[in-house]
Amino acid sequence: MDYLHHESTHWKVFGTPQGIADGFSHDFKTLASGPNPVHIALSGGSTPKLVFDTLAEKYADTIPWETVRLYWGDERAVPPDDPESNYRMAKEHLLSKIPIPEANIFRIRGEEDPHVEAKRYADVLDAELPREMGAPRFDLIILGMGEDGHTASLFPTEGGLWEFPRNCTVGTHPETGQKRITITGRVIDNAKQVAFLVTGAAKAEKVAQIHYGTGNYRSYPASLVSPVNGELTWYLDTDAAKGISPIGA
Numbered sequence: 001m002d003y004l005h006h007e008s009t010h011w012k013v014f015g016t017p018q019g020i021a022d023g024f025s026h027d028f029k030t031l032a033s034g035p036n037p038v039h040i041a042l043s044g045g046s047t048p049k050l051v052f053d054t055l056a057e058k059y060a061d062t063i064p065w066e067t068v069r070l071y072w073g074d075e076r077a078v079p080p081d082d083p084e085s086n087y088r089m090a091k092e093h094l095l096s097k098i099p100i101p102e103a104n105i106f107r108i109r110g111e112e113d114p115h116v117e118a119k120r121y122a123d124v125l126d127a128e129l130p131r132e133m134g135a136p137r138f139d140l141i142i143l144g145m146g147e148d149g150h151t152a153s154l155f156p157t158e159g160g161l162w163e164f165p166r167n168c169t170v171g172t173h174p175e176t177g178q179k180r181i182t183i184t185g186r187v188i189d190n191a192k193q194v195a196f197l198v199t200g201a202a203k204a205e206k207v208a209q210i211h212y213g214t215g216n217y218r219s220y221p222a223s224l225v226s227p228v229n230g231e232l233t234w235y236l237d238t239d240a241a242k243g244i245s246p247i248g249a
């Protein structure tokens with residue numbers, strides 16, 4: 001069976017990026033409202049920023065944040081107060097505005113040597129998360145997709161990193177050369193739920209290729225996401241979904 005049309009892959013299309021933020025935040029609240037701790041990996045990117053604003057504005061008082069444990073799927077090799085830091089973005093747009101205990105926040109230390117930090121963070125995931133099939137299992141991993149088809153910091157130029165046999169590794173941005181610490185395929189595909197948040201017409205062609213399994217789609221790390229025992233949901237705005245009519249019509 002073609003996994004692209006696998007029953008555990010869902011496609012949700014919203015009229016606007018704010019529509020995605022509202023729809024996703026609602027799903028986030030449902031996930032985070034159970035009695036048990038939930039382990040969630042955040043990402044950088046423009047759509048997550050909008051989601052963070054929405055969670056902070058509309059759900060600061062209604063999500064039981066003390067049961068939420070936050071991690072990151074990737075981080076740029078910069079200090080936590082750098083404008084490029086994914087942690088800083090989350091802190092400004094979400095963490096500083098919600099009643100979450102400091103002890104529930106597990107940031108990637110972008111200021112450390114990336115290879116040393118990739119090892120340390122892999123150990124953090126091993127220590128903090130429940131395990132399944134020999135690897136840590138997130139309740140939810142939030143991902144974006146770059147215009148080149150990258151996800152987390154797994155770039156098409158470094159195809160082999162997806163299969164890297166550890167929880168975390170170091171990716172290199174193909175244009176800027178910036179080092180980034182990133183989770184790998186074994187962690188992404190071990191999650192209970194993976195959510196892609198993708199907006200804008202610039203992403204439409206790659207979204208369509210991944211959806212239909214056409215063109216060079218296999219070279220885009222985003223196309224490799226296929227949770228073994230979990231669900232994958234693509235949250236798209238109509239611009240990003242315009243190539244997958246009738247869903248995006």
Ligand code: 6PG
Binds near residue numbers: 046048143144147153
């Ligand atoms: C990062 C991300 C990265 C991002 C995509 C999409 O740290 O940059 O985690 O994978 O999600 O590049 O970013 P946009 O939503 O801004 O296009």
